[in-house]
Amino acid sequence: MTHPLHDLVPAPLRRAWAAEGHCPDIDLYTLFRAHRTAHPLRTAVVDARGETSYAELDSRARCLAAGLVEAGIRPGDVVGVQLPNSAAAVTADLALAALGAVALPFPVGRGSREARSLLGRSGAGAVIAAMEYRGIEHARELAELAGELPALRTVIAAGPGPLPAGCLSLAELLGAGQDSFTPERPHPDTAARILVSSGSEAEPKMVAYTHNALAGGRGNFLASLLTEGTPPRCLFLTPLASAFGSSGTAVTLARHGGTLVLLDRFTPEAALAAIRAHRPTHVLGVPTMVRMMLEQWEADPVPVDGLTALVLGGSALDAATQEEARRVFHCPVVNLYGSADGVNCHTGPARESVPAGGPGVVVGRPDPTVCEIRIAPLHGSASTGAGEILARGPMTPLCYVGAPELNMRYRTADGWVRTGDLGMLDADGTLRVVGRLKDIVIRGGANISPAEVEGELSSHPDVRDVLCVGVPDPLMGERLAACVVPRSGREITLASLCAHLDACGLERRKHPERLLTVAGELPLTPAGKPDRTALRERLAAASPSAREQTG
Structure with a gap:
């Protein structure tokens, strides 16, 4: 049974944002349909199988929606989607929007244990899953889990190959006639999609978003990066099923009438080839991906141009990578601070002058058409101006799903989202992020912010990528470990x-005491973010004598 999705933002605020023009106040499928009517032959999706026009995509979505109705899926049902980046994933997004159902996308590659948790806690009645992806038979695994999930009635398998027992065929559902389907017109302030956090929690959080919050709040974020009058062509290096990927179907297509360029799996070679072949206006990814692309470009420096902006989120972007990316890609590099929980702030496409020095990472000025931001002082921090970052605005989600304790912990009575991040606002309104409450390493009773140390280490001439984590220690409680990817041909020592x-002036108590040298790249979660848990496990597995340097 689907859990009730209560709106924790006061209704008058929601209506005020719509009245002020910050939200289109139209459901996602109707928004998409308007672009299809105006430009039926415009390319909607470019994927490994070729190009799909708006008219073709709409026809497939309506056929799938009709097939889903025949399979017993109704408005308001939660439907999981575990598909790689492809036109099929976009078709599923639009079909569920047209049906008035609530999409719950989560990336391929996530194991059955996590899928069981997401589907069970959300009360999903159905799931659409890949028949096979990189050796994992997602649809078969989910069908075998159905007995443990009382609400899960239907597993739909997508892709070639023999149909697993207990599954319906996506291809057969697509055979339904679209003429038999009449789209729903859900209220734009009702749930359209559940975003899944990157997986840093013991169980990833699920956050319910409305049509207006996606097309309005998140749509306004992308609008601020567009060239007026030019539909965007967005290359998504992260999964569409991630929180970052929610700017795909709902924003790039439904809100802005643009084109999605999709890779079913990220590699630096494929990403550079896609930029050269398909000439996107915007590339969306995480800093680790761009560092890998820059290293690949050094080996094969074919010119890359035509980009309007490189948009990077998921972790802080260091100045050295930012300058190198500007030089190679010939475009502004936008550093995005955001999360599935409902926070967004970015540096913008123009190079703004930022005062030298100062604490934390500068992440731009909040945009009230997306969300406003305020700082809630912590006990004993009033003199520094730092505190927890709170956000509220047109992109604010409804609530956490199946987790009333998270609503109690992270939401206020007047609709603000507590981010768990530490930040401060400069006199001109610029937001600085100085750390994360739960990521603070406590060494002998003293607090160390890994983000602060990462920011300084990123300027080391031999460091390509770096992440700092706390590791347990019987004497000090925790010690700081630096996990470093060296530049090609360089060696790193503690x-x-x-x-x-020392040269940067960082206090010695904040220096790392362990070093993990990582060959090639930092591990990423299926959502494309650096995997701190995997790094901690590597450090724990290393013998004490090898912990200072191990690969």
Whole structure:
């Protein structure tokens, strides 16, 4: 049974944002349909199978919606979607929007344990899953789990191959006639999609978003990065099923009438080839992906141009990578601070002058058409101006799904979202993020912000990528470990890192005491974010004598 999705934002606020023009006040499928009517032959999706026009995509979506109705799916039902980046995933998004159902996308590659948790806690009645992806038979695994999930009535398998027992065929559902389907017109302030957090929690959080919050609040974020009058062509390096990927179907297509360029799996070679072949206006990814692309470009420096902006989120972007990316891609680099929980702020496409020095990472000025931001002081921090970052605005989600304890912990009575991040606002309104409450490493009773140390280490000439994590220690409670990807042909030592931090003026109590040298790249979660848990496990597996340097 689907859990009730209560709106924790006061209704008058929601209506005020719509009245002020911050939200289109139209459901996602109707928005998409308007672009299809105006430009039926415009390319909607470019994927591994070729190009799909707006008219073709709409026809497939309506056929699938009709097939889903025949399969017993009704408005308001939660439907899981575990598909790689493809026109099929976009078709599922639009079909569920047209049906008035609530989409719950989660990336391929996530195991059956996590899928069981997401589908069970959300009360999903159906799931659409890949027949096979990189050796994992998602549809078969989910069908075998159905007995443990009382609400799950239907598993739909997508892709070639023998149909697993207990599954319906997506291809057969697409055979339904679209003429038999009449789209629903859900209220734009009702749920359209559940976003899944990146997986840093023991169980990923699920956050319910309305049609207006996606097309309005999140749509306004992308609008601020567009060239007026030019529909965007967005290359998504992250999964459409991630929180970052929610700017795909709902925003790029339904809100802005643009084109999605999709890779079913990220590699730096494929990403650079897609930029050269398909000439996107915007590339959306995470800093680790761009560092890998820059290293690949050095090996094959074919010119890359035509981009309007490179939009990077998921983790802080260091100045060295930002300058190198500007030089190689010939476009502004936008550093995005955001999360599935309902927070968004970015540096914008123009290079703004930022005062030298100062704490934390500068992430731009909040946009009230997306969300406004305020700082809630913490006990004992009034003199520094730092506190927890709170957000509220047109993109604010309804609530957490199946987790009333999270609503109690992270939402206020007047609709604000507590982010769990530490930040401060400069006199001109610029937001600085100085750390994360739960990521603070406590060494012998003293607090260390990993983000602060990462920011300094990123300017080390031999460091390509870096992430800092706390590791348990019987004497001090925790010690800080630096997990470093060296630049090609360079060697990293703990002594060289600490000497660099000395030169930067960082207190010695904040220096890392462990070093994990990572070959190739930092591990990423299926959502494309750095995987801190995997790094902690590598550090724990290393013998004490090898912990200072291990690969």
